[in-house]
Amino acid sequence: MRAVQITRFGGPEVLDVIDLPDPISGPAQQLFKVSAAGVDFADTHQVEDSYLARQELPLIPGAEFVGTPVDGGERVVGLLLGGGGYADTVATDPRMTWPVPEGVTDEQALSLVLQGTTAWHLLRTSTHLVAGESVVVMAGAGGVGTLAVQLAKRWGAGRVIATASSPEKRALAEELGADATVDPALADDDPKAFTAALREANGGQRVDVVLEMTGGGVFDGALSALAPFGRIAAYGMASRQAASAVAPASLMGTSRAVVGFWLAHCTARPQMLDEAMTDLLALTAAGDLRPVIGGRYPMTAVREAHQDLRARRSTGKLVLDPAR
Structure with missing residues (x-):
C-alpha cells in the first residue's frame, strides 16, 4: 500500500510517502480501500509526540478515512483508534464506521467524524448548552x-x-x-x-x-x-x-x-459516537449543516498540508487524496 510514515518525531519534514505491506486485519476488523483521508490539527501533535497519548515509531499518522470494504460494499466514513489513516488501505473495526448518505461528499463526511463529533459533544455533553x-x-x-x-x-x-x-x-x-x-x-x-x-x-x-x-x-x-x-x-x-x-x-x-474533553474517551462508549454521527450526517445530507472544506491535497503534498495547518493558513477541513 501507499502510505505516509514517520520514523522520527518532529515537524512536517518527518512525513514521508513510501510503499508498505498492506495492513493485516485483526480480530473483528475489516480492510477498507481509502478514497480520502482526513487531516486534523491533532495529527500535528501526533507527529511530534506532543499530544495526550504517547506515540510509538514507526508511525502512520491519521485517524479518519472514507472508503469501501476491499471485498465490496457501501461507502463509509471511519475512525481509526491507533492511527494509520494516511494510507490507501486501512484496517479497522466496522463498529467504528458509518454509512455515508447519498449527496454527502467524502470531504464533508471526513469533516464530521472527528471535528464534527467534537463540536457536537462539546456543546451537548461537556458544556450542556x-x-x-x-x-x-x-x-x-x-x-x-x-x-x-x-x-x-x-x-x-x-x-x-x-x-x-x-x-x-x-x-x-x-x-x-x-x-x-x-x-x-x-x-x-x-x-x-x-x-x-x-x-x-x-x-x-x-x-x-x-x-x-x-x-x-x-x-x-x-x-x-x-x-x-x-x-x-x-x-x-x-x-x-x-x-x-x-x-x-x-x-x-x-x-x-x-x-x-478528549474524543478518544467516546470510543469506549460507541453509542456516543453513533448519536453524534447520525445527527451530523443527517443534517449535512439535508443541507442544514455546511461543512467547510479547506482543501484536498495529494498525499505527496502531506507536508504542505501540515505546514498550512500549523501556520493557520487553512480554514475548515483538510483532506488527503491517497491516489495522488
Missing part, C-alpha cells in the same frame, strides 16, 4: 469551529462569538452564523485585553460557554470572561503553551467550571 446562552468558539474558521458555530446557532444560543486570526476568517465565521468576532492575537500581549474584547462582543456582559483549543493567554483571558455558572471546555492546545493553573478557590468564588 442551554438555549439563550452566549457561546464563544475559538478558531471559528477551523474544522471544529466552523461546525460549532453552526450547531450553537441551531441549538438556540443567544449570541455566538467566534475568534479568528484574519479578516477573511472572521468574515467566514460571521457568514456561518457568528454574531460577532474577535481577534485572538489580543491575548498575546495581555489576556485582560482579550477578556475585555470578549465581553464587548457580548454586549458588555460576561459569557456563558467557551469552547477553547488554544491554551496560554487565550485560555486565561477566556476563563476571566466567564459569567457565574459559565463553563469553559478545553479540548486542544494549539499554541503549545500552558495556561495558568486553575485554583479551586477561584472557581468556587466565581461559580465557574472548567471541563476537559
